[in-house]
Amino acid sequence: MSSVPNQNMKASLNEREGFQVWWRLLRPHTLTAAFVPVFVGTMLAAMEQTIDFWLFAAMLLASILIQAATNMFNEYYDYKRGLDNENSVGIGGTIVRDGVNPRTVLTLALAFFFIAGLLGVYICIASSWWVAAIGLVSMLFGYLYTGGPYPIAYTPFGELTAGVFMGTIIIAISYFIQQMTVSWEVILISVPVAIFVGTILLANNIRDRVGDRENGRRTLAILFGHKGSIIFLTTLMASAYLLTIAFVLSGLLPYWSLITLISIYKASQAIQGFRGKREPLEMLPAMKATAQTNTIYGMLLGLSLLLQLYIPIG
Template identity: 45%
Template sequence: MSEHLATQTGFKKYYHLMRPHTLTASFVPVLVGTAAAKVFGDIRLDLLIVMLIACLLIQAATNMFNEYFDYKRGLDDHTSVGIGGAIVRNGMSPKSVYNLAVAFYIIAAILGLYICWQSSWLILLVGIICMAVGYFYTGGPVPISWTPFGEIFAGFFMGFVIIMITFYIHTGHLSVYPAVLSIPVSINIGMINMANNIRDRVKDKISGRKTFVILVGKNIAIITIAILYALSFIIILYVTFTKDYGSLFLLIVFLSANLPIKAVRRFFKGDKPIELMPAMKVTGQFNTVFGFLLAIGIYLSAITGI
């Protein structure tokens, strides 16, 4: 039996419920936002840690809401790949999955109050909006994930918004610098969602979803991924050679350039959901490696002034 369809018990079923391969979308923006803040001054370790935990909890809770609502709508069964499988394979009740997601949201909200207390209460409003988007991504009468805008919402809120919040809580102001650097991160996060929609396009179409992938087809979706990945590197090149904040250290991200090439090739090669899982895995790996390298490059630029 494939590892993607195996039944999990004990701690493993909770681990898989959080869909750990997607959690890279939560901590990469925090690291990039913090590194960008270092360019402008000192950063606070406590705010970094609290922000990381809060974002991880929100992302994990969003995945649980996804699990719950997709099950309720009859989209998931024991043959579904890419899901946590907590309900359809591991015996957890839908209510327990939903309640665990709510509990994660509550803890994240409490951590958010600490962040607001240490920075600005305006963060509270932004945080509420982010949590609402996480819930309505698969919840509500018209889930965001059922529209062509899922990738945009995911990239914007998990990339741009989180980077800007993280930058702000350290510096007390906003800047064009982290905003520009957030573009490739937002793209890479959105492409994780695009990869998911490529894998699930057949079942999604039957269910009535109108995702971007369904509207344009698999091949155009893959070409879109390739173009946007290229744009991520072009933006880094642009920032590298700008007058005020350019740094050759940013070019370190090109060490990850083999991963998007590998992902695109695997997407073209595979067709069935189980065949596309390796490609999906690479999109998550690319987001992680690219994000870490970008954060390192920004940080080295900050501490060396080069």
């Protein structure tokens, strides 16, 4: 693991030793996809009654642990299938560049799932055991994303799966454990968040399109091609903003929620960052901007609900 190409790649990606090795394994830029839905779902509940902070904290930590574990399963199984090597971009690189034992990564992922399960028990005791069934299904899909005989990540359904489970379902659960009910309005409001979660994966697949195709994957980015994928990414982001505006005009969201449109500048950076780029390293800034779009949009959406609670308008 100490070859010259390996060291050159680590230098190009500005990868450091020590604690940074384990921090990269978590793929921190993806963890906001776990934080945002919990925040939004809880703020939706807060608009109707006082929330339970400890339930919020438990749900937030469990969601982050499941996302981190999913990233580790991705690292482990892509390595085992020979998809990742020391020159792969967009991975933690813990196994192929830092020499960490693959079994250690798998064990850590399972440990994260176990801790998330314990938090889930607390959440169920404080709310409903129906949450356990949904949580177990979510964890199963987190594993099947890259694990199992037919990984979802290798199909055109990765973006949809990520959006539904890391967007809509987490928002619905976060709302349900506070309110003990869930409505179609909450499900509708979750759609733009789910779309932005899905775009994070789409951006990842655009960057990895050539390598994924050579390794037998059939992602949407491969099916659409580079230009088609950028058009699809643009369409998804535009749809999320148009839905947000429609929800505000219909009264489903408060006028404060128009502040989410501030994130359009970051979405534009993401789209522009992919145009004319072909090398994975060149597209890293665009992928980062895509993840930041989700973060900024989600934080502003949650903040708008909080503002409406204390400074109502409309």
